[in-house]
Amino acid sequence: MGLTAPKVISGLPKEEADGILRLGDIPLSQMVELVRIDLPAERAEPLLERGVLPGCRICPVRSSPTGDPIISVDGSLLALRRETANCLCVRLLSDVS
């Protein structure tokens, strides 16, 4: 597990193998686990510093008026641009806490 090279965002299938989804596609109040960050190190750094790491639990809490997701990560609320959210690969958690 590590950072992969930046991918072209458009044209990716909604659900890849192993049930991996993009955070941007997750409905509100659905708890997920972060699997992978599809961003180069420099762009991912602000996320890593704030605790958005593979293995952490993320839950989209609401959508901003402009359609960008607001997520809850370990008790912190973070606002992301949807372009960034689409680079976060997540997996559904069977138990929604």
Next chain:
Amino acid sequence: MRDLSTTPEGATLTRSQVENEVRSPLIALIGPPNSGKTTLFNRLTGLRQKVANYPGVTVEKYVGQVQCDRERTVELVDLPGVHGFSARTLDEQVTRDVLEGHVEDLPAPDAVVLIVDSTRLESQLMLVEPVLKLEIPTLLVLNMWDELEERGGNLNEMELADLLGVEVVKTNARVGLGVERVKEFLSGVEIRERGLPPPVRVLSNVPRGVPLPMIDVFTARRRHLDKVVDRASFVSPGPSRSTAALDAVFLHRIWGPLVFLAVVVVVFQSIFTWAVPLMDGVELLITSSGEWLASKLADGWFQSLLIDGVWAGVGSVVVFLPQILILFLFLGILEDSGYMARAAVIADRVMYRVGLQGRAFLPLLSGYACAIPAILAARTVENERDRLATIFITPFMTCSARLPVYALLIAAFIPEGRLLGPFLGYRAAVLLGLYGLGIIAAVVTAFLLKRTLLRAQPGSFVMDLPSYRLPSAKSIGLRLLDRSKIFLRRAGRVILAVTIVLWVLTQFPRTDAGPPLIEDSALGRIGQVIEPAIEPLGFDWRIGVGLVTSLAAREVIVGTLGTIYGVEDATNDSITLQETLRRDLTLPAAIGLLVFFAFALQCMSTVAVMRRETGGWKWPALQFCYMLALAYSGAFIAVRIF
């Protein structure tokens, strides 16, 4: 400063202790943004704090004295809020430099206080591991403890202290709980033997010589922390109900933008309209005190220098204070309460298209009242390049000083008449057009800047949304005091200098009867010298003189033109001035002059503040030349079109 004759427990001083005795111990205060760090700093230092700049950068350095018991004082430096030690953010670089002792005028800290928001413990404790690498006495402050318990969270802080190997204190800095124990730690800090600063960076997000990708370093650190926190019986707090309830409104699809608009209108109105009586009051104070002073002095050049030069110069600086204070009061409340982050989220998408950030919205909007407080307010933009781009385009916002100029020229040259039925007349249309020109110039310039000189450094936009909290009046008050001091000290110097220079130019060469007529003065000569340059724009030397004097402040040109044309009291009797102008300027030239004022940076106060905020003359000089070139070409084109 410690009393040299006594030491704790009466031990004798070692030689190196004696050598180091000339300073107080220095403790660094570090922590993520929104952890209550500044509130703690203010609680500990109160008024005994100074703000300056770190050498060579625009990051502010807050150093204060803490009065501990036993007549002991220590120095506390409040470092910028950081999440890590990236090489990419100015704040994080500066923090690193200070902690490692690489900053010239600060010794390496003798101890460090790390403050975190205990409701976000797991992510905020990530700073602990790198800080412990410094191997200096460390205190971990778990702030917002009250909120943690309210939300059903808990932690065994003694266990945490054991596991991490640091002292731990629970606090609620806002009301002062636990602050005494922080002081106890501070008073126990001894000055360390100062070795050389480490040649290799100790603090960094990716440790040197470790061939792991950053994500693995962070993940490993997090796994370790999770174990520690678990063994300290950490119970995670539930979500903040009040925050969720407020966000349901403030980030609502419809209500959110409406509230945002309301906030923007209130802030804007306050600096545009409500500050006016305060500013008038200040002006009255300056004028009446000036008159009083004048009556005490004999007539002559000294009196003129003091009153028309120095006093007027001081006045032109101080008059901005009410606007600045009001704006910063609002910004302080919005920021500390947590609302600002939400506003930035709402504005972000629009600003993103232009290459700027959501946080730049409110500062830019304030530019419609006056660019000076707007440029100062742009500090809320965290990314240095975004901030530079923001303040670079701020003077394009049609500030209130342009309005007297616009009003005069439009009244003199644009006919009354309806353009769009009862909704829009020619005069209003021209005014609106000028506002539009400003916006277009700003947007295009921002776009160009972000593509060329200020190309964005890579970094995703992630915005922390802190819990909503009641702002601390004391903290905001102290910050307002700091802001005023900085502004008066730095910007004031330049503005004062320019006013005096202009005054001198009007006073020489003197005739027997005293100061010369404006045509014969040095200033008038300058106007005549630049006349060939501005002739293609349809301006003559009189307008030239006006352009030079309005460098002090845009609206000055109205009074100057009045003086030149021999019109008494030009600001109140504009009819005569209008008629006079019509004889001297053609319609196309008048439009050219309007366009010139829309684009040109005619405000030494703005230049002074730009210099202060960018740490040098490079950017203000570039800005001045760029806007002058734009103004010249705009006027050139306008004269030929109309």
